[in-house]
Amino acid sequence: MITLYTWTTPNGRKPAIMLEELGWPYQLRPVNLGKNEQFDPSFLAISPNNKIPALVDDEAEGGPLSLFESGAILNYLADKSGRFLDAAGRGRYEALAWLHWQIGNLGPMLGQLGYFAVRADEKSPQAIKRFTEEGERLLAVMETRLAQSAYLGGDEYTIADIAAYPWTLAATDYLKDVLAESMQSKPAVRRWLDTVGARPAVQRGMAILKT
Ligand SMILES: N[C@@H](CCC(=O)N[C@@H](CS)C(=O)NCC(=O)O)C(=O)O
Numbered sequence: 001m002i003t004l005y006t007w008t009t010p011n012g013r014k015p016a017i018m019l020e021e022l023g024w025p026y027q028l029r030p031v032n033l034g035k036n037e038q039f040d041p042s043f044l045a046i047s048p049n050n051k052i053p054a055l056v057d058d059e060a061e062g063g064p065l066s067l068f069e070s071g072a073i074l075n076y077l078a079d080k081s082g083r084f085l086d087a088a089g090r091g092r093y094e095a096l097a098w099l100h101w102q103i104g105n106l107g108p109m110l111g112q113l114g115y116f117a118v119r120a121d122e123k124s125p126q127a128i129k130r131f132t133e134e135g136e137r138l139l140a141v142m143e144t145r146l147a148q149s150a151y152l153g154g155d156e157y158t159i160a161d162i163a164a165y166p167w168t169l170a171a172t173d174y175l176k177d178v179l180a181e182s183m184q185s186k187p188a189v190r191r192w193l194d195t196v197g198a199r200p201a202v203q204r205g206m207a208i209l210k211t
Pocket of ligand 1: 038051070097
């Protein structure tokens with residue numbers, strides 16, 4: 001059995017989308033970030049960086065496997081299933097490049113923007129400016145890519161799209177006060193959001209743990 005430790009955040013939804021796409025049975029273990037459950041020693045044993053998501057696969061090759069970092073989890077599930085990432089060849093590496101772009105850029109920058117522009121009690125104009133500009137730059141990078149290819153990794157839907165979807169959607173809701181205007185001039189990103197968001201598995205993955 002696969003157990004997904006997660007919460008209702010963009011990073012937390014990525015592996016849920018993947019598991020829904022695969023149609024594999026899995027159990028959800030909520031890690032309530034509002035109650036600091038990510039610092040619980042039992043969770044730290046699985047996710048040493050005290051962040052969700054994490055996944056345990058009891059039936060992994062060679063015995064139970066604990067994984068943290070959403071990119072590693074998506075990569076693992078793609079390799080195990082043989083789906084949403086080519087097993088070899090240039091398409092695999094193009095998709096992995098965009099997966100790593102999301103993990104190293106889009107996620108952290110929009111995460112910081114969310115902190116400074118939405119959650120922080122004291123607003124720092126300099127930090128908001130810095131992360132808004134960086135968010136806008138990254139959306140422009142995405143627009144250029146998606147004006148040339150249907151999906152981030154190329155012609156096919158891959159784990160790169162699964163990783164980027166929840167964060168890009170956040171630019172239209174959670175972060176709309178700072179990024180909505182920029183999204184107006186991103187027709188290719190909006191087309192991609194509509195296409196990916198229409199997938200039933202994406203809708204189920206985005207709905208996890210919603211009350
Ligand atoms: N690079 C990590 C980022 C994970 C991450 O930032 N998770 C956030 C929620 S979206 C978290 O658990 N935050 C709790 C904390 O920082 O204490 C990944 O992709 O899995």
